Amino acid sequence: MTPHEDMDALMLENTELRARLEEAEDTLRAIRLGEVDALVSEGPEGPQVFILQSSDAESNRFRSDILGKVSDAVIAVDEERRLIYMNAAAERQYGVTASQVLGQPASSMIDSRWFAPQDQDEYQTTLTETGVWRGRNIHIKLDGTVVHVESTVSRLFGPDGTPTGRLAVIRDITGHKEAEEALRENQARLQLTLESARIGDWDLDLKADRSRRSLLHDQLFGYREPVAQWGFKQFLHHVHPDDRDEVKRRFRESVENATDWQVECRIVWPNGTIHWIDMHGSIFRNEQGDPVRMLGVILDITARKKAEEALRENEALFSTIIDQAPGGVYVVD
CATH class of the missing domain: 3.30.450.20 (PAS domain)
Structure with missing residues (x-):
């Protein structure tokens, strides 16, 4: 697994x-x-x-x-x-x-x-x-x-x-x-797994727009200490302006259709630096079938995005060299 x-x-x-x-x-x-x-x-x-x-x-x-x-x-x-x-x-x-x-x-x-x-x-x-x-x-x-x-x-x-x-x-x-004890043990195991993978978790009340989050979640947004108030509105405020409309559209579709939400986007930390995150969320409904909660995780993918960008730049540079070379280019093993 x-x-x-x-x-x-x-x-x-x-x-x-x-x-x-x-x-x-x-x-x-x-x-x-x-x-x-x-x-x-x-x-x-x-x-x-x-x-x-x-x-x-x-x-x-x-x-x-x-x-x-x-x-x-x-x-x-x-x-x-x-x-x-x-x-x-x-x-x-x-x-x-x-x-x-x-x-x-x-x-x-x-x-x-x-x-x-x-x-x-x-x-x-x-x-x-x-x-x-x-x-x-x-x-x-x-x-x-x-x-x-x-x-x-x-x-x-x-x-x-x-x-x-x-x-x-x-x-x-x-x-x-016994169920309470099993729940505590399960939460401890889950938290250990998440922290080991550097994954933050969150639980959003869709009606009140308030969430319970792990400390790592807030740290992935650039805060050392837990933020007093956090909901989708506060999250959008941290999303890069160029990504905000797409993030909002996907979230709205997920809630309206009660489907999982997944998005990669840029966020702006309080110190002005830009980071990439990958967020996954699952919808939970009440007895009437209305979406009431979204439970999810967040992962920092800044290093992966930088590596992808570096690869693209190297490929572009190599392509330029090939195109501008006066003679043939040979690759020798």
Whole structure:
């Protein structure tokens, strides 16, 4: 596989991982309703919201016909942190049965770990002040398996307002974390490949005309430090005036037809020197099919262009010598 093919493969893998992460985030947001006594169940007719009214919460919150439908693990503890409810998803997630652990301390089933000491303090403070906490931490199961989870924990109250325990809806995001790690590793590999080849990368928002770029991208335009604002408008400002119309025409055709963009042109650095660049970009569409992003790379080809120009000059000089020679010209091996 050539360096360019390897780079293209890495960029494709990087895009696919981003899409997977965005899809996972959308799913997580769907179950965060902002109500202490609200649960979301994914049924055959789509998401269903179950509200546990305060006066009936004590009798309704553990009904299996509601909580049993929730695909995430749901557990409840009393004020002494003893397990008083777990749904089938929790049994599967933690590898236990309700009959084994109900009445036991939650710590007998889950060893909760925090990423930092202050995270646990924030959990306690938020739950006390608002009645609801949402966040991430680590659960270690009985068999030693480490699980990354995202949870919504709500305080439970009896009909008279007396605290009775806590209800937790827990989603296993271990796969999500692994995808994040794979994405970071992939980005590192991609960046190493690009930097080794002296290739800058960029990601342009076509609607806002703003882009994310690597430092090398900006350096290829003559800047030592990252430029604060950059879009197609700023790019055109750096293109040599004699090349600007052609560059603009090709870019417009690429966006209108949702096709790849490729152009070689001259650019003018802030110090006035002229350089040649080769740019490639690929269009990405939204769900409606509208072009919304262009992801691409930039390569400095000044040395190649100078070599091509030198070759042309030498060929022209040789041709002149041949034409003006009074006699024959012989080439001897």
